[in-house]
Amino acid sequence: MFFSKINGKEKKKIVLLPHIYPDGDALGSSLALLLFLRKLKHDVELISPTEYSDFFKWLPGSKEILVFSETTKYLVEKKIEDSDYIFFVDFNNYSRINPLNKFLLVAKAKKILIDHHPYPFSFDFMFSDPKASATSILVFRLISQMNHLDKIDKKIATCLYLGIMTDTGSFRFPSVTSETHFIAGKLIEKGIDINNIYNHLLYEKYNENKLKLLSKALEKLKVMEKYRTAYTSINSSDIHFYSYKKGDTEGIITYGLGIKNVVFSVFFFEENEGDPIRISFRSRGNFDVNQFARRHFGGGGHKNAAGGTLEKTLFESIEYFLNIIPNYHKNLIFSI
Secondary structure: OOOHHHHHOOEEEEEEEEEEOOHHHHHHHHHHHHHHHHHOOEEEEEEEEOOOOOHHOOOOOOHHOOOOOOOOOHHHHHHHOOOOEEEEEOOOOHHHHHHHHHHHOOOOOEEEEEEEOOOOOOEEEEEEEOOOOOOOHHHHHHHHOOOOEEEEEHHHHHHHHHHHHOOOOOOOOOOOHHHHHHHHHHHHOOOOOHHHHHHHHHHHHHHHHHHHHHHHHHHHHHHEHHOOOEEEEOOHHHHHHOOOOOOOOOOHHHHHOOOOOOEEEEEEEOOOOOOOOEEEEOOOOOHHHHHHHHHHOOOEEEOEEEEEEEOOOHHHHHHHHHHHHHHHHHHHHOOO
16 A cells, blocks of 8 residues: 555655646645655655746745756656656646656656546546645645644645645635635644745735736737637747746736636736747636646646647637637536
8 A cells, every 4th residue: 555655664765746837736735745755754856847936936845846957857867767656746647747758658656646636647546636625735634644744844834835825816716615724724733924925925926027927918918708708918028028037927817807707718828939838727607627728728727727738829829719719609608
């Protein structure tokens, strides 16, 4: 059984993998696992397949993250090749970790899933619950089931609380349950500084360059009243002009949903000219953006929040989207 092997005295080589462009829950849950498993004396490496937002670099353990790049790819390959266990954290299919696929497909390690997104791929061990409000909730459950709640210190609690807070919209989303608040309360008991966590997220939301990019995105915002849909974009010229840092485009997509009668918001992002276009989807009501993203954009996520990519130009990606939308007219009109 997986738990007993990790809980035993034999030292294991473990690799933790969050998804590409990891968000607060992906980083919070994987950093908490990193700190916890090292307390059990395992040899643990946290590898991010891409760079992540500078606004999360205050998190405990973040300096230990090995970011995949041309410079580190041989080290990353070696870490994966030598591992006994590989944890897939906050995602459930290989498309969400594309730069590392070629290493993972030949890895002999047992593959462990810890995630709360629907429709998971099959892994050697599945710790999956789509009803959980955050993957950080699952990490707390995992530590509890291993009878190690005493090993959750202030650093681990801070990472878990950040993950829960970001993936629940500061405890506002429908996924929040009594368990969510119960676990948050247990983390608070570890002495975390909630005000400090909130202030970091507030800075992430309102720094100067981010507001300038938001202004540019709002300037481009289009509303398709017939389809109750809003969409906008940021291109490589925009981000270079405004001294972009990782994470500066986070939250732009939510503004579309704030418009009266809009139930579907889409954000197209071109970080560098020639890169795949990243697309974010948000919805209100019954319109399932997870299914939409899976069917047309090789992505996925949750019913009301998902993402995907296209190997097209920004213009072609938007045109592709606009050609698809008429097929969902009835779904969007009767979403709420």
